[in-house]
Amino acid sequence: MARSTGKEAIRLWFEFLKRAHLADDVKVNAKYYQAWGDVAITKFDTWWKLHAEQLFPNRRVEVAQRYLSNADVVNVCIPISLTPTQAAEQLRYLLIDHYKKIGHNPKPQRVYELTPGAEIKVSPLRAYLATYDANQLLMAELNLERVPAKLLLAEVRRIYMARSNKWKHTKRKVEGLPMALAGDIVYDVDNDQVISTGSDVGAERAVRRYLAIACNLVTAAGVGDFPGRDYFKL
Numbered sequence: 001m002a003r004s005t006g007k008e009a010i011r012l013w014f015e016f017l018k019r020a021h022l023a024d025d026v027k028v029n030a031k032y033y034q035a036w037g038d039v040a041i042t043k044f045d046t047w048w049k050l051h052a053e054q055l056f057p058n059r060r061v062e063v064a065q066r067y068l069s070n071a072d073v074v075n076v077c078i079p080i081s082l083t084p085t086q087a088a089e090q091l092r093y094l095l096i097d098h099y100k101k102i103g104h105n106p107k108p109q110r111v112y113e114l115t116p117g118a119e120i121k122v123s124p125l126r127a128y129l130a131t132y133d134a135n136q137l138l139m140a141e142l143n144l145e146r147v148p149a150k151l152l153l154a155e156v157r158r159i160y161m162a163r164s165n166k167w168k169h170t171k172r173k174v175e176g177l178p179m180a181l182a183g184d185i186v187y188d189v190d191n192d193q194v195i196s197t198g199s200d201v202g203a204e205r206a207v208r209r210y211l212a213i214a215c216n217l218v219t220a221a222g223v224g225d226f227p228g229r230d231y232f233k234l
Helices: 007-022 044-055 084-102 122-142 149-167 201-223
Strands: 185-188 193-196
Touching: 007 044, 007 122, 007 201, 122 149, 122 201, 149 185, 149 193, 149 201
Parallel strands: none
Antiparallel strands: 185 193
């Protein structure tokens, strides 16, 4: 199961934040996200090119590689005989002195990062996002305040099955329908429908859980704490 704390994790954060902007019951922390620009109308790849380096700079002290040349970093050599405490103390004074020499005065910046300690599992979060979008679509099309689990499950299944069918003869890798939402089903290509031939009690319960988790993630994105430590707890 794919895990990520890099670009794909930020992509999910971005997409859930877009949904937060559209949700009537979610308040987006506009002050926190001021530097992100107009997320609501911008595609992720465009936004990433414009903002990635500014919003998510490398803020870790790392061991320098040989021949590394980058105007935005200071390469240091730390004797391994030093304890971490000794090295940190020397590094602090070294940087203070170096910054004075080059006239550099770094200003504190807001740090944008995923919830510390939270591990993002990409495939499940994509499934939660797909479920959320399917629910929003059905609510709008059918003018419903609450979509029955049976209809929501059918739509999520259709989305996954249609996508798999579209790319099945190519080399493109496409995520399959989550096992929790699977069952005895057949995809009718001609009518773009999924036909269920068995019991869907468990899958309907699962799709409701997916939707609830997705709503938690939208709320978490809105307040600026994504994905949150307990987004999966209902």
